[in-house]
Amino acid sequence: xxxxxxxxNDIQNLCSMIGDEERVLVGEYIKEEYCHDELGGTFxxxxxxxxxxxxxxxxxxxxYAYEHEIPVTPRGAGTGLVGSCVPVERGxxxxxxxxxxxLELDEDNLTVTAEPGVLLMELASFAEDxxxxxxxxxxxxxxxxxxxxxxxxxxxxxxxxxxTRDYVRGLEVVLPNGKIVEFGGKVVKNSSGYALKDLIVGxxxxxxxxxxxxxxxxxxxxxxxxxxxxxxxLKQAIGTVPLIIKSKSVPTAVEFxxxxxxxxxxxxxxxxxxxxxxxxxxxxxxxxxSTEEIEKDYQxxxxxxxxxxxxxxxxxxTEERNDSIWKARGAxxxxxxxxxxxxxxxDVVVPRSQVNTLVEYIHSIEEExxxxxxxxxxxxxxxxxxxxxxxxxxxxxxxxxxxxxxxLIYSKSRELNGKVSGEHGxxxxxxxxxxxxxxxxxxxxxxxxxxxFDPKNILNxxxxxxx
Amino acid sequence: xxxxxxxxNDIQNLCSMIGDEERVLVGEYIKEEYCHDELGGTFxxxxxxxxxxxxxxxxxxxxYAYEHEIPVTPRGAGTGLVGSCVPVERGxxxxxxxxxxxLELDEDNLTVTAEPGVLLMELASFAEDxxxxxxxxxxxxxxxxxxxxxxxxxxxxxxxxxxTRDYVRGLEVVLPNGKIVEFGGKVVKNSSGYALKDLIVGxxxxxxxxxxxxxxxxxxxxxxxxxxxxxxxLKQAIGTVPLIIKSKSVPTAVEFxxxxxxxxxxxxxxxxxxxxxxxxxxxxxxxxxSTEEIEKDYQxxxxxxxxxxxxxxxxxxTEERNDSIWKARGAxxxxxxxxxxxxxxxDVVVPRSQVNTLVEYIHSIEEExxxxxxxxxxxxxxxxxxxxxxxxxxxxxxxxxxxxxxxLIYSKSRELNGKVSGEHGxxxxxxxxxxxxxxxxxxxxxxxxxxxFDPKNILNxxxxxxx
Numbered sequence: 001x002x003x004x005x006x007x008x009n010d011i012q013n014l015c016s017m018i019g020d021e022e023r024v025l026v027g028e029y030i031k032e033e034y035c036h037d038e039l040g041g042t043f044x045x046x047x048x049x050x051x052x053x054x055x056x057x058x059x060x061x062x063x064y065a066y067e068h069e070i071p072v073t074p075r076g077a078g079t080g081l082v083g084s085c086v087p088v089e090r091g092x093x094x095x096x097x098x099x100x101x102x103l104e105l106d107e108d109n110l111t112v113t114a115e116p117g118v119l120l121m122e123l124a125s126f127a128e129d130x131x132x133x134x135x136x137x138x139x140x141x142x143x144x145x146x147x148x149x150x151x152x153x154x155x156x157x158x159x160x161x162x163x164t165r166d167y168v169r170g171l172e173v174v175l176p177n178g179k180i181v182e183f184g185g186k187v188v189k190n191s192s193g194y195a196l197k198d199l200i201v202g203x204x205x206x207x208x209x210x211x212x213x214x215x216x217x218x219x220x221x222x223x224x225x226x227x228x229x230x231x232x233x234l235k236q237a238i239g240t241v242p243l244i245i246k247s248k249s250v251p252t253a254v255e256f257x258x259x260x261x262x263x264x265x266x267x268x269x270x271x272x273x274x275x276x277x278x279x280x281x282x283x284x285x286x287x288x289x290s291t292e293e294i295e296k297d298y299q300x301x302x303x304x305x306x307x308x309x310x311x312x313x314x315x316x317x318t319e320e321r322n323d324s325i326w327k328a329r330g331a332x333x334x335x336x337x338x339x340x341x342x343x344x345x346x347d348v349v350v351p352r353s354q355v356n357t358l359v360e361y362i363h364s365i366e367e368e369x370x371x372x373x374x375x376x377x378x379x380x381x382x383x384x385x386x387x388x389x390x391x392x393x394x395x396x397x398x399x400x401x402x403x404x405x406x407x408l409i410y411s412k413s414r415e416l417n418g419k420v421s422g423e424h425g426x427x428x429x430x431x432x433x434x435x436x437x438x439x440x441x442x443x444x445x446x447x448x449x450x451x452x453f454d455p456k457n458i459l460n461x462x463x464x465x466x467x
Numbered sequence: 468x469x470x471x472x473x474x475x476n477d478i479q480n481l482c483s484m485i486g487d488e489e490r491v492l493v494g495e496y497i498k499e500e501y502c503h504d505e506l507g508g509t510f511x512x513x514x515x516x517x518x519x520x521x522x523x524x525x526x527x528x529x530x531y532a533y534e535h536e537i538p539v540t541p542r543g544a545g546t547g548l549v550g551s552c553v554p555v556e557r558g559x560x561x562x563x564x565x566x567x568x569x570l571e572l573d574e575d576n577l578t579v580t581a582e583p584g585v586l587l588m589e590l591a592s593f594a595e596d597x598x599x600x601x602x603x604x605x606x607x608x609x610x611x612x613x614x615x616x617x618x619x620x621x622x623x624x625x626x627x628x629x630x631t632r633d634y635v636r637g638l639e640v641v642l643p644n645g646k647i648v649e650f651g652g653k654v655v656k657n658s659s660g661y662a663l664k665d666l667i668v669g670x671x672x673x674x675x676x677x678x679x680x681x682x683x684x685x686x687x688x689x690x691x692x693x694x695x696x697x698x699x700x701l702k703q704a705i706g707t708v709p710l711i712i713k714s715k716s717v718p719t720a721v722e723f724x725x726x727x728x729x730x731x732x733x734x735x736x737x738x739x740x741x742x743x744x745x746x747x748x749x750x751x752x753x754x755x756x757s758t759e760e761i762e763k764d765y766q767x768x769x770x771x772x773x774x775x776x777x778x779x780x781x782x783x784x785t786e787e788r789n790d791s792i793w794k795a796r797g798a799x800x801x802x803x804x805x806x807x808x809x810x811x812x813x814d815v816v817v818p819r820s821q822v823n824t825l826v827e828y829i830h831s832i833e834e835e836x837x838x839x840x841x842x843x844x845x846x847x848x849x850x851x852x853x854x855x856x857x858x859x860x861x862x863x864x865x866x867x868x869x870x871x872x873x874x875l876i877y878s879k880s881r882e883l884n885g886k887v888s889g890e891h892g893x894x895x896x897x898x899x900x901x902x903x904x905x906x907x908x909x910x911x912x913x914x915x916x917x918x919x920f921d922p923k924n925i926l927n928x929x930x931x932x933x934x
Binding site for chain 1: 574575598619630632650655660662665685712713717764817820848849888889890912919932
């Protein structure tokens with residue numbers, strides 16, 4: 001497909017459309033960060049970056065781009081890991097971080113309405129300040145809500161509370177042709193035609209650009225406690241997870257981690273973790289309305305852990321201690337990144353009964369693939385984050401070994417009835433693996449849907465399902 | 468669009484494809500019930516009814532129909548209310564009630580896998596027998612799971628637990644071209660391409676035919692109590708609901724009902740309701756792991772009700788009493804149906820803060836529209852079931868007054884930012900109201916998606932978004 005190359009005439013038109021020079025970046029004013037995301041594996045320089053303020057501005061730009069067949073790539077805070085926000089055909093980047101207002105707290109309907117550029121940490125703390133709870137909790141708190149919606153971000157509390165899609169009630173969206181439409185609303189139930197709202201969530205900015213989101217809130221749980229459980233071995237730690245799920249207790253989160261990742265995090269944060277003596281750990285959270293409510297649940301789980309050979313069960317029930325543990329957990333990605341020269345990641349998800357099989361397998365292939373691999377993740381929901389580290393490998397050797405490791409991991413995940421991505425999305429980097437994993441008929445349906453929304457294929461081209 | 472008329476050659480081919488004469492019905496063997504659904508407003512006789520046993524049979528029939536451009540309408544138990552399962556272009560009806568096996572209970576992944584013809588009541592009791600909980604709880608317990616998925620059925624527990632879509636993890640689906648595909652799986656999170664699983668849910672059998680569903684289960688709540696709260700007036704009862712939601716308590720269900728509907732139910736069931744003296748009632752349920760856990764919640768709500776003028780708060784904490792109240796509630800639709808000659812229904816949903824405004828409005832238009840109107844419904848989630856009764860009106864007069872009442876109700880609902888259907892779907896009967904409510908651009912997207920799945924428009928034509 002041939003897009004129009006942006007020329008000085010387009011730039012002039014777009015500039016006068018926005019009317020504020022400081023929000024339109026071209027040439028040397030485009031900082032290097034606009035050319036990649038957090039992981040940096042996909043790199044391309046846009047012709048123009050527009051820092052939009054309103055849905056109407058996005059609509060105007062999209063309409064112009066649609067008419068002139070100029071590719072447009074939406075971008076939030078750029079914290080993605082699969083290249084979704086990288087303008088691989090150059091053209092226009094629409095950057096939404098200035099659309100960062102929380103528009104309404106509706107206490108009668110238990111919803112909050114936010115612009116896409118609001119950061120997750122801002123939204124979460126706004127909710128808490130009003131005694132409400134926004135459950136989705138990915139490690140990356142400086143992602144935008146728009147970005148979270150675009151990948152259907154999950155996070156640590158998905159075990160009990162589900163993922164971003166479960167908290168999106170309504171969306172305002174600019175379509176590729178520039179029209180502004182609404183999907184869903186403040187209603188709790190909706191069976192009025194196809195689930196377009198649910199389709200936009202997780203579509204990684206390829207079907208439309210989210211300009212406003214009505215999000216569901218829950219009452220803030222009054223009590224929470226965390227358990228840090230050291231185990232002699234990874235096998236024992238991760239082997240305990242299916243037993244916890246099967247016990248019908250309902251933890252909010254079940255994370256697993258290994259000593260070396262904890263030590264990376266200690267170095268990165270300059271702060272000690274409560275314990276770093278054991279080989280592997282489970283970190284669990286329970287929340288509820290009262291201590292009594294959660295006590296039974298967590299005591300049962302503590303018992304299971306000890307039966308499975310845990311050294312101890314460290315209970316953390318003060319906000320301060322909880323905070324310090326979960327902050328360390330939230331820093332794992334950055335910490336691992338800091339421990340090597342470069343890395344690539346795998347975000348597979350498998351049925352949770354298989355999470356131990358997959359973790360053990362990944363651990364076993366380091367030698368075969370000839371690379372260091374670190375993993376941690378959401379053991380309770382079967383979603384692992386696996387990092388393959390470049391260290392001192394030559395580019396060529398890295399490419400070879402990394403691909404081999406990826407192939408092994410994705411192929412094992414398929415064997416276990418897993419999926420390519422649990423929460424980071426497909427973007428640009430994971431397309432080959434999605435194509436390999438899914439029935440060609442299913443990929444055809446996705447491409448068909450893409451063409452319905454974007455017949456000229458100008459919005460975030462070459463992502464998710466497009467060659 | 469012109470479909471092929473089924474001829475004796477087609478019938479012969481389809482018969483030999485199935486190879487079991489008893490499961491292929493034609494001519495006088497097609498019972499009248501196959502020509503309509505529960506409400507009966509849409510009526511059309513199919514040319515052939517095939518009672519399928521396997522996904523492969525559905526695939527074979529669909530492939531044949533696709534090749535020959537014969538319309539196909541899927542049908543479960545026929546308990547729908549908007550004509551979704553009525554073969555308005557005649558052709559083939561694929562009836563799934565014989566695909567009624569529960570295939571697997573996976574206690575490690577907390578899922579149950581079922582064929583589409585399993586009845587909701589069978590699934591719910593199967594889950595309970597194994598100490599699990601399948602939360603979606605529409606009043607109509609003899610609907611099939613396939614039907615519940617097709618309309619994204621909600622039910623009474625949606626206030627706390629959400630709707631059918633929230634419990635569908637994976638689907639096996641036969642596409643209009645006959646191919647069998649899978650969407651989702653047993654994974655808890657999934658960000659691997661567009662949300663096709665979520666799109667199929669609620670598509671009312673227009674995009675594919677569900678042949679297997681992997682459903683999420685929860686641990687069975689150990690305790691539940693119900694509160695039956697009599698109020699002097701409808702206005703006071705329904706006006707209390709927004710205060711309950713705002714109080715941040717989390718009831719499982721909040722239903723409202725009026726005396727005359729209760730009396731219909733008493734007559735229909737031949738059994739007394741615990742109380743029928745007050746004008747209006749709220750019926751609430753709370754569940755949790757222990758009595759203590761739910762006590763605080765329900766005591767707070769009881770207090771709010773009494774402050775708002777409730778006569779009393781009748782607490783029901785035995786299974787037997789709970790059962791009798793909720794069975795009566797489940798029979799409301801049938802009871803109202805039995806109290807008149809014919810009726811039509813409205814299944815609007817509004818933001819829950821507006822539910823009192825809408826109920827009061829509906830109550831106020833009986834005179835203006837010149838028809839009796841009865842309503843009850845899911846006050847806690849803003850979803851009302853409103854029944855317009857024909858009584859002794861002439862057909863002509865009925866048509867005129869019913870349409871007037873519908874227009875008034877849907878228009879008020881739009882004004883309150885509501886949606887046409889909360890859980891019954893659009894089907895054939897509610898299309899005009901969906902077209903009126905939604906942006907034409909949105910309807911175009913829906914039709915575009917329909918064409919992607921079904922380019923020949925043979926699967927359940929003229930439903931949901933198709934003229």
